[in-house]
Amino acid sequence: MKKLFVMMLMVCLTLSAFAGGSAETGAAEGTGPIKIGSIQDLSGGASTAGQPNAWGAEYAVKVINDEGGINGRMLEITTMDCKNDAAEGVMAYRKLVDEVGVAAIIGPPLSNPAAAWVELSEEDKIPIVGHFMDEICTTNPDTGEPYPYMFLAEPSSAIQSYCMAEYALTKLGAKTSATLYNPGNAFAKSQAAPFVEYWEEKGGSVLTEQTFSWSDKDYSAQAIRIANANPDVVFVCDYLPQNVTSYDALRDAGFTGPIIGANTLSLPFANMVKNNVYDVYFLQNYDMLNPEVGIFYDLVTKHMQETDTAAPAANVGFGWDAVQVLVNAMRAAKNPADGEEVASLLEQTDGVMLSSGSTITIDPATHRPSNMGMYIADYDENLDLRIVDFIKVN
Structure with a gap:
């Protein structure tokens, strides 16, 4: 009888351990940081655009975290260099998804690397928001159907x-x-x-x-x-x-x-x-030096001060804006780390404020903006x- 009691106690303790572990994991998922990636050209032929793009995304994350994060959860951003090369971009993507464990990615203003992530993003359910202008990055050229996890945050090519x-x-x-x-x-x-x-x-x-x-x-x-x-x-x-x-x-x-x-x-x-x-x-994309329109002038000024850059860089706004579009969807999600849910909400993007002072609405039929012009x-x-x-x- 005593032996039976000990065995039953061990079973209960084991079940309790499993239950406790499961609760801890759930708590971590619900309260821990939300990991996102940023893939930019930091050292290749388009690095003059990629570096400020990366800065803009990282600075947006800092501001969002300073304001309380996403429903109380902080963002963690990891930036990787695609070197303006599709193969390098795939390696960066794989490292972010497989090793870092990101829930979403801010993409570069480069169509060559971004086009290589179309199928990968669907397999992994990783939403990607960026400024890859070529329409082949967001819609299937044969069917016209939008790729479910690719979203453009500026007017297309x-x-x-x-x-x-x-x-x-x-x-x-x-x-x-x-x-x-x-x-x-x-x-x-x-x-x-x-x-x-x-x-x-x-x-x-x-x-x-x-x-x-x-x-x-x-x-x-x-x-x-x-x-x-x-x-x-x-x-x-x-x-x-x-x-x-x-x-x-x-x-x-x-x-x-x-x-x-x-x-x-x-x-x-x-x-x-x-x-x-x-x-x-x-x-x-921006009225770059007009302090009266949006916050872009402030972003450019801060970027130039922090990086000792002589000229204003439009891509500062690209990184910032892509994060705003992504975070808007994450804030509306039950689980902001659920790529499938966030992608469905990105399709419904409407009236999100950009650094230019204008707003963006995503057309669900194309995953591209439907209401934007150009200066x-x-x-x-x-x-x-x-x-x-x-x-x-x-």
Whole structure:
């Protein structure tokens, strides 16, 4: 009898241990930190964008935690370097998911690495919010269906290209254009094709489309062909280093007309080219130096002070904004670490305030914003950036 009593006691103690362990785990899940990742280009060809992007995301997490976190739970952010390379990006993703145990990821403003996470994010149920503009990162090009865990927090490539084309056609009075870009760069390719499409739909003529590769260091031959065609404007849409080479090649070839393009023509572009900077018009997500609009000016100022950066970087706002969109969904979730639940709430994003002072609404049919336009900027005589217009197209 005594032996039976001891055995029963041992069973009860064992069951109690299991129950206690389970309760502790549940408490940890409900009250512990929420881990998120950030994958940015910190050392590759787009690091001038990636580094401020990473800072913006990390600073947003700091502010959110200082204000009490997500329903009392703190955020932990781990930043990894994708080096502007798809394979490196996959390794960074795997480490964040498998080793760090993140519940969500802030993605880079780079389409090449982001496109490699489409299937992985679905397998692992990891929502990714970023500024990867190419539509192939958010919707299936064959079916048009949105990828369930990929979300864009800025206007897509096509929308941005349409805005730039619309400005050149209506405000600059251009009728003919040319393009110069790297088709191996998803960021560039995803803008060049929509630009040409929109330009021709609106009655303009594209006189020549010139391309180069990642390994090319000299675009003079392409620039001479463009100069000989004598278009009203030239559209360039690559990363900053390639835009610098493109601009100098075009001016060296004798092209004196407006050069228009992506937000990668923004500072520090004007301080990197060898030729005089004039008639350069480019897209901007923010009215960068206006302290009266949103909090972007404050973010840029703090970033420049903390990092000793000479020029304001738009990507500071990208990192901040992506975190705001993600956290808005997490706050509405029963379990903010449940990727499936958070992804379903990201689809319902509506009216979330961004650093620009505007709001974002996500279209559930595309997982891209449905209500955002773009600023157009140029440089004044002192090479200071200034906003000259705001364009919104359907």
